[in-house]
Amino acid sequence: MTENLLRIPLLIGIGLAVFANAFFLFRWSPKALMVTWAITLFFVPIWVGAQIGAFYSAITVMTILVIATSSIRSFRLSIIDGLLFSFSLLLIVGWLLGWIQWGHLLVALIGWMIPYVGGRLISSRLGLQWIYKCLATGAVVASCLAIAEFLTGTNFFVLIKMNNSLYTTWHALQYRGGFLRVEGAFGHSIALGASLAMCSVFILVVPWPHWLRLSSLLIVAVAVGLTFSRIGLIGLALTLVVALFALRREMLASLRWKVAALFGLAAVLGLPLIMKVFASAGSEASGSAAYRTNIFSLIDTASLLGIAKSWDVESNGKTYFGEFQSIDSEIVLTALRFGLLPLLLLLAAILCCVVSVLRDRATPASVAVIGVIPAFATVAMITQYATLVWFLAGLAVASYNRVPESSLSTKMTVRGGRTSAIQYREEPRWLR
16 A cells, blocks of 8 residues: 555656656757657557546647647637637536536547647647658558558557556457458557548658659558548548649649549559448448438437437446447537537638638648548547547648738849749738
């Protein structure tokens, strides 16, 4: 008993010392911070972390370090910041009134808002290209490991055991049609597929040779295919299509044609094999799709603010919404946990992202978020996938102000005795 009493403060002291040293290291080298953050995202399972009141996974701790070492001197609020602040405030008010569960509030504040703020601030001391390189490189390496996982039938990440509920929930491997669905360190094949789909856009915009970008994109596409996840495949296709049309400033026409040709070839060769696996899965795949359709009927039980009327806790501690214990739709789950008003604020933020792309103000991060919009309706935000979505949402807002517009005022500059014209347009007020 005495040993346990001594061990707890000792572990806390060690943890604080490690955190303090990491803070000064990353304050000195923001590039090392981003590299470490990407390594943690792609290669450290969500169940690795510490219980300090709430559970803080390794990627959450790294994101807190991102926030702690960032600068806010040039920070400017945007309409999306206002929407998400209002969302958080509504949730806190709902919790104070007893309408929202404490555990659900922690999911939103720790699992969603911390990565959003991290993505919002990461570029305050670090160039966007370095961020893109880290995300692209991490996705390619994770894809290589996923392909190796499929070939060997072994996931080494599940060997990292932790005595907590997250390990119990996410360590089991999945199969479809007799084939292993790769999941890497993400705990679920859907989470890996959607995350790789989002990161595919960064491969297109990093300053690598064309052959390296195309081969890297092919590796990622193969890994997404091996998740046998419809959401991953749809997200990859949508991300690439939007990128080809919306990122004309970042991609030369020659590269866009090469990517389109590669995408078409991969679809012709890969889709028949993937469809064969879905067909062999039979009722398992079709039942999964039917289930996602049925849960939308629960929207009728949602409140304006607070937990839905269909929520119930059985004597064994299991919770249900209607007859469903698991809700595989983030839109439905957000409505059921928090209410329709918070959901509307999130939908408004997503709409702002879409409008910014339609107004020719796309950034790689905003394209990544748009690519997984279908997933919001059919998949819950789980494991590192949730962290990545919110981190990229924050990065999309931060990088928006840096996008040059094509229309167009013109100013003259003189460099080296030569006069040149620079076209620009001020940022629209509605997204400031």
